[in-house]
Amino acid sequence: MLKNMKKAKNLSKPSEGIWFWVWLKPRWELVVYTAAEYKEFDELTHESVWGMYTAGKVASHYHIDEDDHEIRNAYAGMPRGRVAHVGKKWVFYHGDDIPAVLLNVSKAAIQQEIISRFNLTKQALAGQVEFKFDEHETMQEDDRAIVKKYIGDVPY
Numbered sequence: 001m002l003k004n005m006k007k008a009k010n011l012s013k014p015s016e017g018i019w020f021w022v023w024l025k026p027r028w029e030l031v032v033y034t035a036a037e038y039k040e041f042d043e044l045t046h047e048s049v050w051g052m053y054t055a056g057k058v059a060s061h062y063h064i065d066e067d068d069h070e071i072r073n074a075y076a077g078m079p080r081g082r083v084a085h086v087g088k089k090w091v092f093y094h095g096d097d098i099p100a101v102l103l104n105v106s107k108a109a110i111q112q113e114i115i116s117r118f119n120l121t122k123q124a125l126a127g128q129v130e131f132k133f134d135e136h137e138t139m140q141e142d143d144r145a146i147v148k149k150y151i152g153d154v155p156y
Contacts, residue, residue, distance in 0.1 A: 014090065014120050018044050020054055021079040021099055023147075023154045024061045028099050031057070032117040046082070050075030062151045071150050077143035079156075081134075083118050090120050092131045095138035101155050 017034035033049045051072045059066035066072075081094035092114060102110055111131055115124045123129050139156075147154060 012119070014085075014123060015118050016044070016082075016084050017118060018046055018049060018082040019080060019114060019117070020046070020050070021102070022054060022058060023078065023099070023151065024058070025151070028102055030113060030117065032114075034118060044082075046075045046080050047073075054078075058147075058151065064150050068150075070146050074143040074146040076138075076140035077145075077147035078154075079139060081114070081137050083114075083120070088128060090118075090123050090129045092129065093134035093137050094131060095135070096133045097139050097156070099156055 013036065015034035015036040017032060017036075017038075019030060019032045022029050022031050031054055033044055033053070035044055038044060038049070055072045055074070056066045058064070059068070059071060064071060079095060079097045079099060081092060083090055083092045085091075092111070098107075098110060112121075112124075115121055115129060120129055144154075144156075
């Protein structure tokens with residue numbers, strides 16, 4: 001399941017950033033935005049990155065008008081998370097709503113994929129990485145309803 005995911009562009013050093021699990025039928029795709037790659041943002045936020053990049057990817061895949069404001073604003077309609085450098089640790093905040101179909105893969109394998117996409121494997125081996133639930137990162141029902149309206153049932 002995780003073998004087919006796109007790798008980040010030659011990320012040479014650890015980076016903070018955000019991610020989404022995006023349903024691009026027939027599979028979930030891990031979409032990563034690192035602060036190192038997206039320097040045009042003063043601060044990477046799910047709302048800004050979804051509106052500028054991810055919503056367009058979804059719109060293109062499902063043949064939706066990419067200028068549709070409703071889908072562009074539905075950033076909390078897919079699972080998401082963020083990584084922050086806090087002291088000596090790298091903390092991965094998540095909404096604990098990984099798509100059920102991905103649960104067939106071990107949680108450790110899913111976490112390792114996310115860790116590697118932010119170039120934090122070395123830090124993980126040194127015990128400097130932590131996954132932490134953050135209610136702020138959970139999907140929101142209104143946005144889930146908008147996503148469903150545009151792309152149909154999503155296997156959460």
